[in-house]
Amino acid sequence: xxxxxxxxxxxKGGTGKSTLAVLLGAxxxxxGRRVLLVxxxxxxxxxxxxxxxxxxxxxxxxxxxxxxxxxxxxLVESPVYHDLYLISAPYSGGRIxxxxxxxxxxxxxxxxxxxxxDTAAGMGRPFRAALGVAGRALLVLTPDPVAARxxxxxxxxxxxGGCPDVRLLLNQVPPTLENCGVRHLDECIDTVGAQLIGVIxxxxxxxxxxxxxxxxxxxxxxxxxxxxxAARLCGRSVPLVVR
Ligand SMILES: Nc1ncnc2c1ncn2[C@@H]1O[C@H](COP(=O)(O)OP(=O)(O)O)[C@@H](O)[C@H]1O
Ligand SMILES: [Mg+2]
Numbered sequence: 001x002x003x004x005x006x007x008x009x010x011x012k013g014g015t016g017k018s019t020l021a022v023l024l025g026a027x028x029x030x031x032g033r034r035v036l037l038v039x040x041x042x043x044x045x046x047x048x049x050x051x052x053x054x055x056x057x058x059x060x061x062x063x064x065x066x067x068x069x070x071x072x073x074x075l076v077e078s079p080v081y082h083d084l085y086l087i088s089a090p091y092s093g094g095r096i097x098x099x100x101x102x103x104x105x106x107x108x109x110x111x112x113x114x115x116x117x118d119t120a121a122g123m124g125r126p127f128r129a130a131l132g133v134a135g136r137a138l139l140v141l142t143p144d145p146v147a148a149r150x151x152x153x154x155x156x157x158x159x160x161g162g163c164p165d166v167r168l169l170l171n172q173v174p175p176t177l178e179n180c181g182v183r184h185l186d187e188c189i190d191t192v193g194a195q196l197i198g199v200i201x202x203x204x205x206x207x208x209x210x211x212x213x214x215x216x217x218x219x220x221x222x223x224x225x226x227x228x229x230a231a232r233l234c235g236r237s238v239p240l241v242v243r
């Protein structure tokens with residue numbers, strides 16, 4: 001498999017995994033990478049909406065893994081983000097078998113540069129399936145004590161599962177932390193025990209982009225923060241954009 005496979009995980013739900021999976025995928029694609037975003041959160045589809053491809057994902061990952069359709073038919077390019085391809089999770093009843101996922105990714109690997117795996121919160125099936133194939137994990141955390149504590153548990157599971165590279169991505173970070181229950185972002189980093197790859201601000205623009213499937217403005221702070229993370233994912237050494 002030649003593509004780099006990055007799983008997106010969290011302990012707590014709603015930290016922004018799916019939103020950042022799409023927006024980071026879009027940034028990587030804007031840097032010239034061919035990106036495949038695989039949604040593993042069975043029954044809770046969202047990346048098609050966030051990527052502006054609602055109604056276009058006729059077939060899903062379950063159809064491909066269980067041999068009901070060719071992979072090529074289930075992959076949909078985002079109409080908003082050129083070179084970002086998606087495959088949706090099954091609506092219901094889907095079970096992602098790790099061995100079948102591996103075979104699918106081995107086939108897709110030579111066609112893409114980066115494969116992003118959007119998992120579900122916690123360490124259930126989507127997490128375990130992704131852990132078997134990912135070379136890197138992004139742990140998405142909001143700056144609060146619960147997300148940090150849960151993040152620590154997931155970080156330990158990633159280490160125990162042999163994930164070679166775990167990075168912390170802080171999301172929904174407000175301008176001041178006074179109502180967050182943490183005094184400094186370092187508290188989150190120390191609790192989780194993983195290296196920081198980026199800080200994404202709390203942003204109504206990100207909410208809107210996700211809810212409406214439309215892009216961020218090119219020069220706004222959210223976009224700059226995402227661009228910095230994408231550059232770091234590509235191995236570039238760029239300063240962290242922190243608030
Ligand atoms: N940086 C952000 N600023 C504001 N809202 C955000 C941000 N990131 C995500 N959200 C919002 O948080 C909610 C949960 O995001 P989602 O990506 O579905 O989380 P998850 O996949 O982790 O469950 C959505 O309404 C989304 O628009
Ligand atoms: Mg999600």
